[in-house]
Amino acid sequence: MKQTMTAKIIGSHLVSGKMVAGEEIGIRIDQTLTQDSTGTMAYLQLEAMNIPRVKTKLSVAYIDHNTLQTGYENADDHLFIQTVAAKHGIVFSKPGNGICHQVNVERFGRPGWTLLGSDSHTPTGGGIGMLAIGAGGLDVAVAMAGGAYYLKMPKVCRVELTGKLQPWVSGKDIILELLRRLSVKGGTGRVFEYTGEGAARLTVPERATITNMGAELGATTSLFASDEMTRAFLAAQGREADWTPLAPDEGAEYDETVVINLDELQPLVAKPHSPDNVAPVVELTDSKVDQVAIGSCTNSSYLDLIKVAKILEGKQVHPEVSLVIAPGSRQVLGMLADSGALSVLLRAGARILECACGPCIGMGQSPKSGGISLRTFNRNFEGRSGTPDAKVYLVSPEVAAVSALTGTITDPRTFGAAPVVVMPDKFVSDDHLLVFPPADGQAVEVVRGPNIKPFPKAQPPAESLRAPVLLKVGDNITTDHIMPSHASLLPYRSNIPHLAKYCFSGVDSSFPERALQAHGGIIVGGNNYGQGSSREHAALAPLYLGIKAVLVQSFARIHRANLINFGIVPLLFADSADYAGISLNDELVIENLRDQLSAATVLTVRNVTTGKDIPVKWEATERERQIILAGGLLNYTRQAGGV
Ligand code: MIC
Ligand code: SF4
Numbered sequence: 113m114k115q116t117m118t119a120k121i122i123g124s125h126l127v128s129g130k131m132v133a134g135e136e137i138g139i140r141i142d143q144t145l146t147q148d149s150t151g152t153m154a155y156l157q158l159e160a161m162n163i164p165r166v167k168t169k170l171s172v173a174y175i176d177h178n179t180l181q182t183g184y185e186n187a188d189d190h191l192f193i194q195t196v197a198a199k200h201g202i203v204f205s206k207p208g209n210g211i212c213h214q215v216n217v218e219r220f221g222r223p224g225w226t227l228l229g230s231d232s233h234t235p236t237g238g239g240i241g242m243l244a245i246g247a248g249g250l251d252v253a254v255a256m257a258g259g260a261y262y263l264k265m266p267k268v269c270r271v272e273l274t275g276k277l278q279p280w281v282s283g284k285d286i287i288l289e290l291l292r293r294l295s296v297k298g299g300t301g302r303v304f305e306y307t308g309e310g311a312a313r314l315t316v317p318e319r320a321t322i323t324n325m326g327a328e329l330g331a332t333t334s335l336f337a338s339d340e341m342t343r344a345f346l347a348a349q350g351r352e353a354d355w356t357p358l359a360p361d362e363g364a365e366y367d368e369t370v371v372i373n374l375d376e377l378q379p380l381v382a383k384p385h386s387p388d389n390v391a392p393v394v395e396l397t398d399s400k401v402d403q404v405a406i407g408s409c410t411n412s413s414y415l416d417l418i419k420v421a422k423i424l425e426g427k428q429v430h431p432e433v434s435l436v437i438a439p440g441s442r443q444v445l446g447m448l449a450d451s452g453a454l455s456v457l458l459r460a461g462a463r464i465l466e467c468a469c470g471p472c473i474g475m476g477q478s479p480k481s482g483g484i485s486l487r488t489f490n491r492n493f494e495g496r497s498g499t500p501d502a503k504v505y506l507v508s509p510e511v512a513a514v515s516a517l518t519g520t521i522t523d524p525r526t527f528g529a530a531p532v533v534v535m536p537d538k539f540v541s542d543d544h545l546l547v548f549p550p551a552d553g554q555a556v557e558v559v560r561g562p563n564i565k566p567f568p569k570a571q572p573p574a575e576s577l578r579a580p581v582l583l584k585v586g587d588n589i590t591t592d593h594i595m596p597s598h599a600s601l602l603p604y605r606s607n608i609p610h611l612a613k614y615c616f617s618g619v620d621s622s623f624p625e626r627a628l629q630a631h632g633g634i635i636v637g638g639n640n641y642g643q644g645s646s647r648e649h650a651a652l653a654p655l656y657l658g659i660k661a662v663l664v665q666s667f668a669r670i671h672r673a674n675l676i677n678f679g680i681v682p683l684l685f686a687d688s689a690d691y692a693g694i695s696l697n698d699e700l701v702i703e704n705l706r707d708q709l710s711a712a713t714v715l716t717v718r719n720v721t722t723g724k725d726i727p728v729k730w731e732a733t734e735r736e737r738q739i740i741l742a743g744g745l746l747n748y749t750r751q752a753g754g755v
Contacts, residue, residue, distance in 0.1 A: 114360075114361040114362065114363045114364045114365065115360065115361050115364055116268045116270075116305055116360045116361075116364045116365075116366060117241070117305055117335050117337065117358055117359065117360050118243065118266070118268045118303045118305060118335060119131060119268070119364075120224075120358065120360075121224060121225075121226065121243040121335075121358070122137065122139060122243065122265070124224075125139040125140045125141075125142075125226050125243075126138070126139060126140075127139065127140055127260045128260065128262075129265065130265070131265050132265055133264075133265050133266065133267045133268075133301075133367060134264055134265065134267075134301070135264065135265050136262055136263070136264055136265075136733040136735065137262070137263060137264070137265045138260035138261065138262045139226055139243075139260060139261055139263070140226065140260060141168060141226050141227070141228045141255035141260070141261050142168060142169045142170070142222075142225040142226050142227065143168055143169060143170045143171065143172075143220065143221075143222070143225055143226070143227045143228075143242075144166075144168050144170075144171045144172070144227070144228050144229065144230075144252050144255050144256050145171070145172050145173075145174060145212050145216055145220075145227065145228075145229040145230070145231070145234065146171075146172075146173050146174065146193075146212075146229065146230045146231075146249065146252060147174045147175070147176050147177050147212045147229075147230065147231050148173075148174070148175045148176065148177050148178050148186075148189055148190065148193060148207075148605075149177040149178055149473070149597070149602060149605045149647070150230035150231060150248075150249045150605070150646060150647055150648065150649075151173055151174075151175075151189075151193050151230060151249070152189050152192060152193060152564065152605055152606035153249040153250075153567060153605065153606065153648060153649070153652070154230050154249030154250070154252050154253045154256075155173075155192070155193060155196040155197075155200075155253070156564070156566075156567055156606070157249060157250050157253040157567070157746060158196070158200065158253040158256055158257060159196065159558070160746060161253065161254070161257045161746075161749065161750075161754070161755065163200070163256070163257040163258070163755075164200070164553075164554065165200055165201040165553065166200050166201050166202055166256040166257070166258075167256070167257060167258030168255065168256055168258075169225075170203070170220060171200075171201070171202040171203065171256050172202065172203045172204075172205060172212075172216065172220055173193050173194075173196075173197045173202050173203070173204050173205065174205040174209070174210075174211075174212035174215065174216075175190050175193065175204075175205060175206060175207040175209075176205075176207070176209075176210065176211045176212050176467075176468045176469055177468070177469045177473055177475070177602060178475065178602050178603060178605070179207040179208065179466055179468045179470075179475070180475050180476065180599065182599075182603070183603060184561065184562075184563065185563040185603035185604065185607075186603050187561075188560075188561030188562065188563040188564060188606075189561075189563060189564070189603075189605070189606055190206075190207060191559045191561065192558065192559060192560055192561065192564050192606070194206075194547065195556055195557065195558045195559045196558050197547075197549060198547070198549050198550060198553050198556045199549075199553040199554070199556040199558055200256070200549070200553060201549045201553060202256075202549055203220075203546060203547070203548055203549065204546070204547040204549070205545065205546055205547075206545040206546070206547065207466075207468070208442065208466060208467060208468070208545055209441065209442050209467065209545035209546065210439075210440055210441025210442050210443070210444070210467040210468070211408070211409045211412065211440050211441065211467065211468060211469055212229070212231060212409070213229075213231070213233050213234065213236035213237070213320070213324060213409040214236075214320075214409055214412055214413065214440030214441045214444070215440075215441045215443075216229075216236070216237060217236060217237060217239060217240055217316070217320050218349055218441060218443055218539065218541075219349070219351075219443075219541070219543065219546075221237045221240050221242050221244070222240075222242065222354045222356070223240055223241035223242060223338030223342060223354075223355060223356050223357070223358050224241060224242070224338065224356045224358050225242050225243070226242070226243045226244075226245075226261075227242050227243070227244040227245070228244075228245055228247055228251065228252050228255045228261050229244065229245070229246055229247070229252065229646075230246075230247065230248065230249040230251075230252040230646055230648075231246055231645075231646055232246040232327045232644065232645050232646040232670060233246065233324050233327050233409050233410075233490065234246040234247075234333075234646075235323050235324065235326050235327055235331070235333040235334050236320050236323055236324040236409055237320075237323070238319075238320075238323035238326070238333055238334045238335040238336060239316055239317070239319035239320030239321075239322070239323045239324075239336055240316060240319075240320070240336075240338060240342050240345065240346070241335065241336060241337060241338030241342055241358040243333060243335065244323075244333055245261070245263070245332060245333050246327060246333075246646045246670055247261065247646060247670060247673065248646055248647075248648040248651070248670060248673060248674040248677055249646075249648050250648060250674075250677045250678075250745050250746065251673065251677065251745070254745065254749060254755055257754075257755045258755050259749070259755030262733075262735060263332065263669075264301060266301055266302050266303045266331075266332040266333075267301055267302045267303075267367035267368065268302070268303050268305060268366050268367055268368075269299075269302045269303070269304050269305070269366060269367060269368040269369070269370060270304075270305050270307055270366040270368070270369045270370070271290065271304050271305065271306045271307070271311075271369075271370050271371075271372065272307055272308040272310075272311075272369060272370070272371045272372070273286065273306060273307070273308040273309070273310025273311045273314075273372055273374055274308055274309065274310055274371060274372070274373050274374065274375075275309075275310055275373045275374040275375035275376070276309075276310065276313065276374055276375060277310070277313075277314075277374045277377065278374070278375065278377065278378075279525070279529070279530035280379060280510050280524040280525045280527075280530045281374070281377050281378060281379055281508075282318060282321075282508045282509070282510060283314060283317075283318030283319065283321040283322050283508075284321055284325075284380075284410070284411060284488070284506075284507070284508035284509070285377050285378070285379055285380045285508055286322055286372060286374070286377065287321065287322045287324075287325040287326070287328075288325075288380040288381070288382055288387075288390050288506070289372055289377060289380060289390070290304075290329060290370070290372070291325070291328055291329060291382065291387050291388040291390055292380065292388065292390035292391075293370070294329055294370075294388075295329075295388045296328060296329065296330055296386060296387060296388045296588065296640065296643055297330055297588075297639065297640045297643075297666070298329050298330065298388075299326060299329030299330045299331030299332075300330045300331075300640075300666075300668070300669065301332065301669070302329075302331050302332060302367075302368075303331065303332050303333050303334065303335060304326055304329070304331055304333075304334040304335070305334070305335050305336075305360065305366070306319070306322065306334070306335070306336050306337075307337070307360065310372070310374040311336060311337070312337075312339060312341070314336070314341070315341060315345070315415060315535055316341060316342060316345035316535075317413035317414070317415045317416060318415075319336040319341075320413070321410050321411055321413075321416075322334065322336075323335070323336065324409055324410045324490060325387070325410060325490045327490070328387040328388070328490055328491070330640070330643060330668055330669065332669065337357075337358055337359045337360070338355065338356060338357055338358035338359075339357065339359065342355060343355045344535065345535070348535065348536055348537055348538050348539050349539050349541065350538075350539075350541060378392050378393070378394070378525075379392070379393040379394075379507075379508060379510065379511050379523060379524060379525065380392055380393060380507075381393050381396055381505050381506065381507045381511065381521065382492060382505065382506035382507075383396070383492075383503075383505055384492055384494070384503040384504055384505065385492055385493055385494040385503075385504070386492065386493070386588065387490065387491060387492060387506060393507070393511055393521060393522075393523045393524075394523045396505075396521045397520065397521055397522060397523055398520050398521070399484065399520060399521045400432075400484060400519065400520055401430075401433055401484050401485075401486050401515050401516075401519060401520060401521060402432070402433065402434070402479055402480055402483040402484050402485065403433065403434045403435075403436070403477070403479045403480075403483060403484070403485040403486070404429075404433055404434070404435045404436070404485070404486045404487075404512050404513075404515060404516040405435075405436050405437075405438075405471050405472075405477060405485060405486070405487040405488070405489070405512075406420055406435070406436070406437045406438070406487075406488045406509055406512050406513070407436075407437060407438030407439065407440065407465065407470065407471075407472070407488065407489070408438070408440075408469065408472040408487070408488060408489040408490060409440065409469070409472075409490070410488060410489055410490040411488035411489075411508070411509050412438060412439055412440030412441075412444065412467075412488075413440055413444060414443070414444045414447050414448070414536070414539070415533050415535065416440075416488070416509045417437065417439060417444060417448055417453065417457075417509070418448075418451070418453055418531075418533050419509055419510065419513070419531050419533050420437070420457070420509050420512070420513040421448070421453035421456040421457055422531035422533065423510065423513040423514060423517075423524075423527075423531055424456060424457060424460035424462065424513055424516070424517065425456050425460070426460075427460055427517050428460060428461055428517070429460055429461035429462065429516050429517060430516065430517060430518060430519030431519075432519055433515075433516050433519050434463065434477075435460075435461060435462045435463065435516040436462070436463045436464075436465055436470075436471065436477050437457060437462045437463070437464055437465065438464075438465040438466065438467065438468060438469075438470045438471070439464075439467050440467060441467050442467050442542050442545060443539055443540065443541060443542055444467065445464075445467055446540055446542050447536070447539065447540055450540060462516075465477070471487070471489075471497065471498075472487075472489045472490075472491070473496075473597055473598075473602065474496060474497055474498035474597065474598035474599055474602075475599050475602060476599065477497075477498075478497050478498030478499045478502070478598075478599075479497055479499050479502040479504075480499070480502075481499060481501060481502075482499075482501045482502065482503070483499060483502045483503070484502075484503050484505070485497060485502055485503070485504045485505070486504075486505050486507055486511070486512050486515050486516075486521065487504055487505070487506055487507070487512070488506070488507060488508065488509050488512050489504075489506060490506065491506075491592075491644065492504035492505065492506050493590050493592045493593075493644065494618075495592065495596065495598075495618055496592050496597075496598075498598045498599060500618070505521065507521075510524045510530070510531075511523075511524055514527050563603070563604070563606055563607060564606045564607075565606060565607045565608065565609065565610075567608055567652060568608055568652060568655050568656040568678075569743075569744075569746075570655055570678045570679030570680075570743045570744030570746070570747065571679060571743045572679070572706075572741060572742060572743035572747070573660070573679070573681065573705050573706055573709060573740065573741070573743075574705065574706070575704065575705060575706055576701070576702060576703050576704060576705050577632075577660055577661065577700075577701065577702045577705045578632075578699065578700075578701045578720075579630070579632045579633050579634050579660055579661070579699075579700060580630055580633055580634070580697055580698065580699050580700070581633070581634050581635075581636050581694055581695070581696055581697060581698045581699075581700060582623060582626055582627050582630060582633035582634065582635065582659070582696075582697075583616060583619070583620060583623050583633075583635045583636070583696070584635075584636045584637070584694065584695065584696050585616075585619060585635070585636070585637045585638065585641075586637070586638045587637075587638035587639040587640060587665075588638070588639065588640045588643060589619075589637055589638070589640075589641050589642065589643070590642075590643050590644035590645075591642055591643070591644045591645040591646075591647050591650040591671060592644055592645070593616065593618060593619055594615065594616060594642065594650040594653070594654070595611060595614070595615055595647060595649045595650040595653050596614055596617055596618055597645070597647070601614055605647075605649060608649065608652050608653060608656050609656065611649055611652075611653050612624055612653040612656045612657050615627075615653040615654060615657060623657075624657055627654075627657035627658055627659065628657055628658065630658065631658055632658050632659075632660050633657075633658060633659055633660065634659070634660060634661045634662070634663060634700055635654065635659055635661075635662045635663070635664075636662075636663050636664065636691070636694050637662065637663070637664035637665070638664060638665050638691060639664070639665045639666045640666055640667075640668055641662065641664040641665075641666065641667050641668065641671065642667055642668040642670070642671025642672065642674075642675075643668040643671070644668070645670075646670045646674075648674040648677065648678065650671060650674065651671070651674040651675050651677070651678045651680060652678060654680060655678045655679065655680055659680055660680065660681065661680065661681040661682075661683055661702075662675060662680060662681070662682055662683065663683045663684070663685065663694075663700075663717070663728060664682075664683075664684065664685070665684065665685055665688045665691060666684065667682055667684075676732075676736050676739055676740055676744075676745070677739065677744055677745040677746075678744050678745075679739075679740060679743045679744035679747075681705075681709065681730070681740060683715070683717075683728040683729065683730060684728060684729040684730075684731065685726070685728060685729075686714060686726075686727040686728055686729050687727065690726045690727075693719070693722065693724060693726065694719060694722075694726070695721070697721075698719050698720075698721040698722065699719070699720040699721050700717050700718065700719055700720070701717070701718045701720055702715055702716070702717050702718075703716075703718070706741065708730070709730065709732075709737060709740055709741060710737055710741055711737075712730060713729065713730060713731065714727050714728070714729055714730070715727070715728050715729075715730050716728075
């Protein structure tokens, strides 16, 4: 049979299930990555599994989110992760080494491998032909312990790129165009495979920008072929031996096809407050800009920043604009310094930040009240910048750099000749901030500072459920809404009791208090509930507050899995019109909950307040039913006698 790239990688890693779209499959994981903000939980869970050494081919623990260290908390987290990593055979990437996805593509990723990461932008690895998937920390811990990763076999959508990118148009515009067409829900249950002459011409960093933001489509992952371009990139990284070819078979059949003609593509921008709110840059020109931020795991590669330096060379940042640049990795920063581009950036007036997530996750550089910030990042959800009423626009590095000079959103095509950048023959690797684990980690003592708190344990469901609706929300609720993540909270990712006080704080600040008093409650929501990040804190905090079930019109993939992993029942309205028939504080009852969860596909929820019965779907695989009945994945794994 003629196979897609997705089918080839899944086929060679399949441990259970059939490769039929929508069926549950289990795949073997070659490599894992964690970052610090989700990593502490992942490693606490790995410890709970009693596995002396990870069983993956390679596991890497990055510190990139929480590098500000304004108190002891972050440093406690870092040391905990460093010592757990040494004990269990995991490579540790110290703070300052760079953003996990950027460094992973540079130094560790391999075409044809599977990668599971506790971060939703793990699909960045698809830029070098890895099947790279984002998941909750517990799923990643199970994979480190040698367990399979379970998911629904995705549909495979081909994105055929015809023609050639025009001057000033880049990889970022390709993914923004897809977001414009398909929306933040459009990728659900799908892998996007990029093919065609346009794809072959893209450099690895451009490909990685596109696969990175496939996460914003809600896609399971995205993939480019591993071709000569990939080989050249890995060779320049001194890793040619890691290269293997990957391409779809001629005539492979896809479930869907989208065609983007690059000849016609123009510079695009995602307007506030969603990555799919996309318009041509030319429609927004003349809007004044207060801040320009260049970096994040989407656009912080050496090629991106060299382009920026060429645009800024000999010019000055507009006096009313603050330009901040966070290089994606130490390799990028070092090469900018060696090439002289760093001084070009400095002389133009740019502020250079550490090689880390930084402003992307609200760690510093929050714009002024009501400020307009132009960012090369991947997310512009309301409040994510740390300034509740800021307006964040997502753009390419080209648009960002040109607008930093003019002080208004500017169509770069009006700016003169586009910079030409070429892939270096050799990247200078600087692996001094990588710590490799000892051959035998048994003697390593794991250091647990006071910021490392035990995580809440899920419980098996009761015979029946009677609980009030403690919160009713609308469509596209993000994990940033559920468990906000700004600078004041990020240091508490290993302290759920503290975090839980801020659960849904931007939506309804009385929720945590009411939930604790109710001793059991239900959340009701609309479509695409839980989109965005992989943070399982968006399930752990509600668990801590006693939430038993979440009833919505549809879920984002990773969040639904996280709810199940922590024993919270994810339910869907059978008839989405019933959403309107439930109000805040209504009392809902599900009789024989346990029995129904074990076998039924449609459950009846009685709204005691209105007297109406509401049919809800419990669309779970046999494995998911067993996990919920066991009281979460950790209990299930233990009962099953390990992974
Ligand atoms: C994000 O971009 O929101 C994060 C922070 O990287 C998250 C992970 C987290 O919540 O820690 C993600 O995307 O998974
Ligand atoms: Fe870090 Fe932002 Fe990328 Fe998340 S999206 S990994 S916070 S740079």
